[in-house]
Amino acid sequence: MKALQRKKNLVFVCGILIAMLLVGCKAKKAVTAGEVNNALSTKRIIQNHYANALDFNTLSGKVKIDYFEGDKKQGITVSLRMKKDEAIWISAPLGIFKAYITPNRVSFYNKLEGEYFDGDFDYLSDLLGTEMDFKKVENLLLGNTVLDLREEKYTSAILKGVYALEPKTQQELYEVFFALEPKFFRTKTQQLSQPRKDRRLVMEYDYQNIEGKVTPSFVIIEASDRQEVRSIHLDFKNIELNRSLNFPYRIPKGFKSVVAR
Numbered sequence: 001m002k003a004l005q006r007k008k009n010l011v012f013v014c015g016i017l018i019a020m021l022l023v024g025c026k027a028k029k030a031v032t033a034g035e036v037n038n039a040l041s042t043k044r045i046i047q048n049h050y051a052n053a054l055d056f057n058t059l060s061g062k063v064k065i066d067y068f069e070g071d072k073k074q075g076i077t078v079s080l081r082m083k084k085d086e087a088i089w090i091s092a093p094l095g096i097f098k099a100y101i102t103p104n105r106v107s108f109y110n111k112l113e114g115e116y117f118d119g120d121f122d123y124l125s126d127l128l129g130t131e132m133d134f135k136k137v138e139n140l141l142l143g144n145t146v147l148d149l150r151e152e153k154y155t156s157a158i159l160k161g162v163y164a165l166e167p168k169t170q171q172e173l174y175e176v177f178f179a180l181e182p183k184f185f186r187t188k189t190q191q192l193s194q195p196r197k198d199r200r201l202v203m204e205y206d207y208q209n210i211e212g213k214v215t216p217s218f219v220i221i222e223a224s225d226r227q228e229v230r231s232i233h234l235d236f237k238n239i240e241l242n243r244s245l246n247f248p249y250r251i252p253k254g255f256k257s258v259v260a261r
Contacts, residue, residue: 034184036161036163042156045165045185049149054214056213058084058243061080061236061240062238062239063080065233068230068233070228077093084138085103086102087102089248090108101134119259140190141203143215149178153167153169161182162182162189163179165177174193187203189205199223199224203219204219220233
């Protein structure tokens with residue numbers, strides 16, 4: 001039972017780590033739907049997606065997270081500091097949980113359990129059902145497609161008011177699907193699945209326009225397999241861009257190392 005509870009705690013922590021990579025800003029203004037253009041080629045749709053990618057240096061603020069697993073729900077509001085492509089720093093109230101993530105390291109500690117994790121992205125890859133690294137996670141959670149659409153050939157179609165994209169040839173181990181909203185060509189939905197293992201990750205986005213920058217405002221993350229479905233809902237408060245930030249982090253002495261399985 002203790003091992004099972006530890007696994008659930010780690011899954012919740014993973015949810016927090018995932019959540020913190022998403023961005024929003026002050027003074028939310030919802031992005032209204034645009035109209036699809038039937039004349040746009042697949043190449044132009046993809047070009048527009050990257051032309052509208054969020055451009056920022058640092059981000060800080062608070063994020064409210066609600067985590068659902070079966071009929072259970074957990075909620076927490078955390079502080080976030082982020083430097084694009086370099087670091088993500090997270091702190092729960094009273095410092096009971098902290099995390100520090102870089103392209104080469106995933107580290108967090110939990111004062112309530114007296115435990116810490118310090119390793120790579122393997123456990124996150126296992127949780128999401130596909131191989132992940134810092135850039136993929138960042139892309140996925142900033143509203144960019146997790147895969148670079150410019151590296152393969154894609155087909156496009158108009159489906160329920162969005163541009164639906166999928167590779168001309170799906171990969172053997174997992175399949176991907178992307179839907180881009182038509183006004184700013186940001187990701188509306190993206191799905192990664194492993195049919196052989198019956199595993200699926202789905203991200204759904206709503207957006208806001210802050211000082212000309214289009215950022216996620218509300219996001220639903222759902223990871224499922226044969227045994228369970230886990231869902232994370234995110235809301236963003238008091239977030240600011242491009243402040244000067246530091247990222248203080250040190251694992252307390254005496255904490256026990258844990259391995260996420």
